[in-house]
Amino acid sequence: MAIRHRYSLEGRRLPSDHPIDLIPIDYHYHFVRRYWRWGNVQAIETLAEGTLHCANNGAEAPFGEIVGCSSSLNGVLEQVKKVATTDATVLLLGETGTGKELVAKAIHNLSSRRNRAFVRTNCASIPPGLIESELFGHEKGAFTGAVGREIGRFELADRGTLFFDEVGDIPLEFQPKLLHVLQEQEFERLGCPRTLHVDFRLVTATNRDLSSMVENHEFRSDLYYRLNVFPIEMPALRNRPEDIPLLARHFAQKYALRMHKQIEAIRRADLNALVSYPWPGNVRELQNVMERSVILSSHAVLQLAPMKPVDNGTPRERPTLAAAERDFILQALHQTNWVVGGPHGAAAVLGLKRTTLVEKMRRLGIGRPQK
Secondary structure (H helix, E strand, O other), X not given: OOOOOOEOOOOOXXXXXXXXXXXXXXOOHHHHHHHEOOOOEOOOOOOOOOOOOOEOOOOOOOOOOOOEOOHHHHXXXXXXXXXXXXXXXEEEEOOOOOOHXXXXXXXXXXOOOOOOOEEEEEHHHOOOOOHHHHHHEEOOOOOOOOOOOEEOHHHXXXXXXXXXXXXXXXXXXXHHHHHHHHHHOEEEOEOOOOEEEOOOEEEXXXXXXXXXXXXXXXOOHHHHHHHOOEEEEOOOHHHOHHXXXXXXXXXXXXXXXXXXXXXXXXXHHHHHHHHHOOOOOHHHHHHHHHHHHHHHOOOOEOOOOXXXXXXXXXXXXXXXXXXXXXXXXXXXXXXXXXXXXXOOOHHHHHOOOHHHHHHHHHHHOOOOOOO
């Protein structure tokens, strides 16, 4: 028997004999805040009138597959909207799996270059000996094995957007040549004396601490300052837990459609488990878990796949100072039930003035969750 939804998308209450331990997969975005309570998923209730701004909500989806309603994600998207209309170079920072490439595509899609090419280059996947050929291109006979002309990434991105993923992995010896192209917007193909002029918008991303690499002489300072024109810090999934139900819904529907399955509901306990899990692999890990879950599901109720962090014996990546400070402030706010001032408030727990804490919360995009 198909599972009936407790509420329709219009908000009408369905019969009370519906299983209360199940939550419909296709719940509307506007229901999210009502059953979200910072680590505890409550029963879905009727919402008051009003709308909730969510990425990828409604007929138009200018942000592609970016999904979420959290204040930290909305802060990122506000920065995206402001910088997209310019040609400024953007540096996307954050842990692996936080969606940096999706944000880069959103910047391109919201820009005046949207009808031109979006050229993605993973700098970590190109062997050091081939990176010049990959980016500049080459003529026939330029080197052994060059059997024909190849157009490089710079030329392919002309009048469009060039996205450098894992930009911190660019070899140090190649960085001066890259800096020249960025400054002069010109280059030569390998084996060709003619100078080519290009006009592209550059967006870069990395999960490494470039400023520390500069201090350790692992990354050129002049290139770093050329890339760090408009930095955007991507929040880790553990810092935007209110987005987890939305992301779970999105991925469950995506893979159910792809696998020709009908997944209609998720157990309340399973949704609580998703929300409370730390997600060291961020959104990419959640996507993988939901794909496995759909594969394992034989009925209309999603069968949640096991979630266990992989310990490969290697040291974990150190969080940035801003991320560590944000986590510390959030812990104090949860401990004090979001009381900021007063003798028992978060400011007192942290040993800060109330005004100082409020300013830090504003800078880090920390807002009290809506009830």
